[in-house]
Amino acid sequence: xTEKKVTMRVFGMTCxxxxxxxxxxxxxxxxxxxxxxxxxxxAIVKIDDAKISAENLIKAPVFGEESHYxxxxxxxx
Amino acid sequence: MIQEYDLVIIGRGAAAFSAAIRTSxxxxxxxxxxxxxxGPIGGTCVNVGCVPSKYIIEAAKVVxxxxxxxxxxxxxxxPVVEFGKLMESLRGAVEEERKSKYEDVLKFYPNITMxxxxxxxxxxxxxxxxxxxxxxxxxxxxxxxxxxxxxMIPKIEGLEDTGYLTSDSVWSxxxxxxxxxxxxxxxxxxxxxxxxxxxxxxxxxxxxxxTISRGIEREVGSELIRALENxxxxxLIGRDVEKVYQRGDKKIISTRYKGKIEEIEVxxxxxxxxxxxxxxxxxxxxxxxxxxxxxxxxxxxxxxSNPLIYAAGDVVxxxxxxxxxxxxxxxxxxxxxxxxxxxxxxxxxxxxAIFTEPQLASVGYTEDEYxxxxxxxxxxxxxLVMVPKAxxxxxxxxxxxxxxxxxxxxxxxxxxxxxxxxxxxxxxxxAIKNGYTYNDIIExxxxxxxxxxxxxxxxxxxxxxxxxxxxxxx
Ligand SMILES: Cc1cc2nc3c(=O)[nH]c(=O)nc-3n(C[C@H](O)[C@H](O)[C@H](O)COP(=O)(O)OP(=O)(O)OC[C@H]3O[C@@H](n4cnc5c(N)ncnc54)[C@H](O)[C@@H]3O)c2cc1C
Numbered sequence: 348x349t350e351k352k353v354t355m356r357v358f359g360m361t362c363x364x365x366x367x368x369x370x371x372x373x374x375x376x377x378x379x380x381x382x383x384x385x386x387x388x389x390a391i392v393k394i395d396d397a398k399i400s401a402e403n404l405i406k407a408p409v410f411g412e413e414s415h416y417x418x419x420x421x422x423x424x
Numbered sequence: 425m426i427q428e429y430d431l432v433i434i435g436r437g438a439a440a441f442s443a444a445i446r447t448s449x450x451x452x453x454x455x456x457x458x459x460x461x462x463g464p465i466g467g468t469c470v471n472v473g474c475v476p477s478k479y480i481i482e483a484a485k486v487v488x489x490x491x492x493x494x495x496x497x498x499x500x501x502x503p504v505v506e507f508g509k510l511m512e513s514l515r516g517a518v519e520e521e522r523k524s525k526y527e528d529v530l531k532f533y534p535n536i537t538m539x540x541x542x543x544x545x546x547x548x549x550x551x552x553x554x555x556x557x558x559x560x561x562x563x564x565x566x567x568x569x570x571x572x573x574x575x576m577i578p579k580i581e582g583l584e585d586t587g588y589l590t591s592d593s594v595w596s597x598x599x600x601x602x603x604x605x606x607x608x609x610x611x612x613x614x615x616x617x618x619x620x621x622x623x624x625x626x627x628x629x630x631x632x633x634x635t636i637s638r639g640i641e642r643e644v645g646s647e648l649i650r651a652l653e654n655x656x657x658x659x660l661i662g663r664d665v666e667k668v669y670q671r672g673d674k675k676i677i678s679t680r681y682k683g684k685i686e687e688i689e690v691x692x693x694x695x696x697x698x699x700x701x702x703x704x705x706x707x708x709x710x711x712x713x714x715x716x717x718x719x720x721x722x723x724x725x726x727x728x729s730n731p732l733i734y735a736a737g738d739v740v741x742x743x744x745x746x747x748x749x750x751x752x753x754x755x756x757x758x759x760x761x762x763x764x765x766x767x768x769x770x771x772x773x774x775x776x777a778i779f780t781e782p783q784l785a786s787v788g789y790t791e792d793e794y795x796x797x798x799x800x801x802x803x804x805x806x807x808l809v810m811v812p813k814a815x816x817x818x819x820x821x822x823x824x825x826x827x828x829x830x831x832x833x834x835x836x837x838x839x840x841x842x843x844x845x846x847x848x849x850x851x852x853x854x855a856i857k858n859g860y861t862y863n864d865i866i867e868x869x870x871x872x873x874x875x876x877x878x879x880x881x882x883x884x885x886x887x888x889x890x891x892x893x894x895x896x897x898x
Contacts, residue, residue, distance in 0.1 A: 415452065
């Protein structure tokens with residue numbers, strides 16, 4: 348297991364419900380959500396790199412083409 | 425502190441706006457976007473390209489129909505052209521279009537910040553913007569290069585001293601040149617040339633080759649030259665321009681023709697020798713981006729050789745330079761970046777047109793291209809006069825050509841020279857995109873009488889002898 352801290356920019360969140368939907372979507376991929384800020388769209392999560400890579404996490408269904416939310420990686424540590 | 429953006433777009437023309445707006449839509453206006461550019465907002469198309477050229481073409485058509493009424497019994501008249509007033513209205517139309525479609529649109533996108541100035545790439549994530557006010561560095565997580573293209577000025581002795589017009593400067597004319605020599609005869613030269621001719625200039629198009637440009641179906645190109653000659657434009661083919669100079673108030677274009685010097689005296693010179701991508705001073709190499717004098721090299725998804733930087737529009741090394749293509753590329757890139765996808769555009773499904781009268785519109789492979797690539801084209805060509813509507817319009821120069829795959833009958837190219845061709849080439853686009861055969865085209869009812877019916881008639885000619893058909897046979 349390689350634990351990584353991933354900082355991402357999430358676009359499209361406008362209310363607390365959105366934050367919940369995105370949190371659920373990330374958790375479904377096995378990510379541990381440390382924080383999500385509605386004001387600046389920054390999400391910080393912990394992942395097990397052996398299970399899901401940071402690159403695949405931002406392609407999760409919650410950020411899919413039909414979804415209202417989009418994500419981009421900002422830092423992987 | 426250096427400003428940092430989710431997306432930095434270099435350029436502010438069709439490709440740039442399309443990318444910025446699509447990004448804003450996808451990200452609910454939350455992606456911060458920097459758009460860098462100089463010159464009038466909106467770039468080539470609205471300011472010095474599509475909009476003014478189509479405006480002057482339509483105005484010139486009005487003059488031409490009055491001067492040459494097509495129907496017996498309608499008296500010919502010579503309209504007075506107040507060229508200065510016409511050009512003033514053209515510039516007004518451009519301004520209005522720029523305001524409503526570019527400047528005003530920005531109000532809906534508070535996430536877009538405009539930077540006035542010239543950008544040069546410093547590194548993978550930084551550009552320098554240079555303006556009268558000084559220099560500023562901007563950082564970005566994503567980049568799109570959409571710097572467009574400019575008229576290519578050939579190296580001809582004396583050209584700079586003698587002075588010339590290009591498609592950038594011709595719109596500020598207030599007096600119609602009496603005699604105009606157009607160097608090069610690509611679509612820009614033909615469109616502006618025919619418009620100026622119809623407004624009263626004597627137009628000579630001076631070219632080396634007898635074709636319009638590479639990639640045009642030969643028969644259609646030669647028929648267009650015939651149509652323009654018939655309209656009154658002179659084509660001086662086989663000329664190498666050696667130098668240009670001023671003699672009194674005339675400009676002399678000195679050419680070599682069949683080994684001898686031939687001098688052509690004009691009042692104005694219009695350069696229409698194609699366009700070059702705007703890469704000068706941009707330094708794409710600083711971010712590892714490959715490019716040549718044809719433009720920036722891109723992959724199918726419009727990423728450059730630096731996979732994190734994309735390029736769209738006229739600056740790209742690609743077959744066509746079109747507003748619609750630039751805008752689609754901008755939108756697709758926005759989606760590729762923010763949806764993590766890798767979509768592209770099949771250029772064989774992209775139509776293009778020359779807005780002369782008659783219009784040339786084309787999509788897909790030419791006969792030669794298909795044979796070269798796949799070795800099995802089957803083609804049919806019908807003259808425009810076979811189309812009943814064209815006879816009603818009393819138009820006799822033009823043709824329809826369909827290129828199909830010999831084995832499957834699937835249409836791979838349609839090339840048309842006809843009135844309104846640009847308006848109906850979309851049928852050909854849909855046919856090619858969906859893999860239709862000529863039989864599929866025949867099975868769709870077309871409106872009678874329309875010029876567009878020519879596509880159906882050409883399809884029918886694959887299986888039937890058109891000379892034996894009554895006008896309404898399905
Ligand atoms: C006379 C004429 C008629 C045309 N008619 C048609 C037509 O009828 N239909 C059609 O589809 N197409 C037509 N076109 C083509 C069409 O105009 C172009 O394909 C289209 O405008 C290209 O858009 P673009 O966004 O790639 O570039 P542009 O619109 O040229 O925009 C480029 C932008 O980049 C900026 N820029 C350049 N270098 C830098 C730099 N270093 N830093 C910052 N900014 C920079 C420029 O200031 C400009 O804002 C015509 C073109 C011409 C010339």
